[in-house]
Amino acid sequence: MGALTIGLVLNIGLVIAAVGIAVALTVPDVPVVTLYVILASAAIVIPVVTWPLTHTIWIAIDLRVRPVGDGEAAEAADWLADQARAGSR
Numbered sequence: 001m002g003a004l005t006i007g008l009v010l011n012i013g014l015v016i017a018a019v020g021i022a023v024a025l026t027v028p029d030v031p032v033v034t035l036y037v038i039l040a041s042a043a044i045v046i047p048v049v050t051w052p053l054t055h056t057i058w059i060a061i062d063l064r065v066r067p068v069g070d071g072e073a074a075e076a077a078d079w080l081a082d083q084a085r086a087g088s089r
Contacts (some may be wrong), residue, residue: 003051003058010054015039065080 024036068076 003055006057007047007054010050012044014046015043018042036041069089 018039019035022039023030
C-alpha cells in the first residue's frame with residue numbers, strides 16, 4: 001500500500017506540474033486537446049515506469065522505521081541455507 005501511495009503522489013505531482021508549466025508557457029492560446037492527450041498518456045506511462053522506484057523507496061522507508069531484528073535476520077539466513085541445500089540436490 002505504501003509503494004502505491006508513493007507512486008500516486010509522484011504521478012499526480014508530475015501531471016499537475018506539467019499542466020502548470022504548459023499553461024504558463026502557452027497562456028494566450030492553450031492547446032487543451034493536445035495537453036489532454038499528452039498528459040493522459042503520461043498519467044498511464046509514469047506509474048508503469050516508476051513502479052520499481054516506488055517499491056525501492058517504500059522498502060527503504062519501511063526498513064528505516066522498522067529495522068530488521070536479530071530473529072528475522074537469523075530466520076532469513078536459515079531460509080537461504082535451506083534454499084541452497086535444495087538447489088544443490
